[in-house]
Amino acid sequence: MPKKYRSDVMAAIHETATDLYKVDGMDRKTMRKFDVLCLTPIQEMTPKKIRALRAREKASQTVFAAYLNVTPSLVSKWERGEKHPQGTSLKLLTLVEKRGLEVIA
Structure with a gap:
């Protein structure tokens, strides 16, 4: 990346x-x-923060997942706190939080 x-x-x-x-x-x-x-610093993402970020960008879990190149079920697990984003996914979420979804579009 x-x-x-x-x-x-x-x-x-x-x-x-x-x-x-x-x-x-x-x-x-x-x-x-x-x-x-x-370099853009990486921040930890809580389930609440991920859900709020997706809502701010007005994206469904499926659309959000497509932008992040992950499965919709993984986005769902992040939002429920069952899994936590790491590596590239965490970096992309940090960028989306700072600059919006269009930055990775």
């Missing part, structure tokens, strides 16, 4: 920092600081 940046400017800054890191022009600790600064 491609990295999601806070802005186009942050993307350019992070790309430059990554290039410096690859040629040993920057240490790992400094690179981690650039990651935190430039």
Whole structure:
């Protein structure tokens, strides 16, 4: 999955920092600081928060699941608290919360 940046400017800054890191022009600790600064942070999602997010976007569980590339039953389980989003799904939910469903459309 491609990295999601806070802005186009942050993307350019992070790309430059990554290039410096690859040629040993920057240490790992400094690179981690650039990651935190430039990349969209991942937030935990509660069942209530996921349900509210889907409602805010006016999407059914089926449509929401299609955007997130998961099954509708998984979205249902997230909303009931039976399972918790992880990895890519959690990152996508964080992006949808910050910028709306159209950002991943």
